[in-house]
Amino acid sequence: MDKTILLVEDDADDEALTIRALTEHRITNDIVVVRDGVEALDYLFCRGVYAGREPKPPTVVLLDLKLPKLDGLDVLRRVRADDRTRSLAVVILTSSDEERDVTHSYSAGANSFVRKPVDFAQFSEAIRQLGLYWLVLNEAPRSTR
Numbered sequence: 001m002d003k004t005i006l007l008v009e010d011d012a013d014d015e016a017l018t019i020r021a022l023t024e025h026r027i028t029n030d031i032v033v034v035r036d037g038v039e040a041l042d043y044l045f046c047r048g049v050y051a052g053r054e055p056k057p058p059t060v061v062l063l064d065l066k067l068p069k070l071d072g073l074d075v076l077r078r079v080r081a082d083d084r085t086r087s088l089a090v091v092i093l094t095s096s097d098e099e100r101d102v103t104h105s106y107s108a109g110a111n112s113f114v115r116k117p118v119d120f121a122q123f124s125e126a127i128r129q130l131g132l133y134w135l136v137l138n139e140a141p142r143s144t145r
Contacts (some may be wrong), residue, residue, distance in 0.1 A: 003129070005131075006032045006058040008040040009093075010067050017120065018062065018093075020117065022126035029131075037070025041078055044085055060089040060134040061126065065096055073108050080109035089134055 009015045013062070015033055022031065033041045040063070042048035048056045061079070065072035072092065079085045091112040092105045105113050114126055 001057070003032065003059040004032060006040070006043060006061045006074065007033045008035075008037070008061060008063045008067065009033065010035045010064065014064070014095075014116065017123060018127060020050050021120075021124040022131060024124060025128040025131060027128075027131040028092075029059070037072065037075045038069045039069075040075050041070070044079065044088075045082070055084075056087060060130075062089060062091050062093045062100075062130070063090060063110075065094040065101055073104055076105065076108045076110060091130060091134065093130075098142055 005019060007015065009018065019031060019033075022029075032043065032083045035041050039048075040061075043050045043053075044057065044061075046053055046077075063075060067075070072094070076090055076092075079088055079090060089111050090109070091114060092101075092110045093114050093116060094101065095116045097115060102113050111132075114130065116126075117122055
């Protein structure tokens with residue numbers, strides 16, 4: 001079974017660190033990277049440049065909050081508002097340390113909120129645990145597989 005990770009990240013360094021951490025922990029799932037909120041929704045809803053792709057949702061979305069065009073909370077709200085993506089696993093992966101971001105993320109329907117550690121070893125371990133949980137241990141509803 002294909003288990004794709006959708007990484008929504010506009011910072012090239014954070015993208016590279018996330019992919020490096022996944023690779024180092026032998027998480028070999030397909031990783032699709034989009035760089036803004038609009039592109040994330042285009043991918044999820046198979047529109048725009050993604051209009052021809054098979055409408056199979058990713059297993060997990062790693063979503064940054066601070067994004068160009070459309071921020072992460074707006075992406076999350078739109079994902080939760082649509083029957084096709086309502087039960088999709090969405091993990092907020094952000095450098096924000098604002099308590100209101102945590103509160104708003106969960107209120108909007110986030111499954112998890114993870115702060116990006118500054119230290120690479122800690123970041124790598126956080127990514128390993130995310131991958132283990134969402135890609136191996138978590139049982140998703142059949143409608144999102």
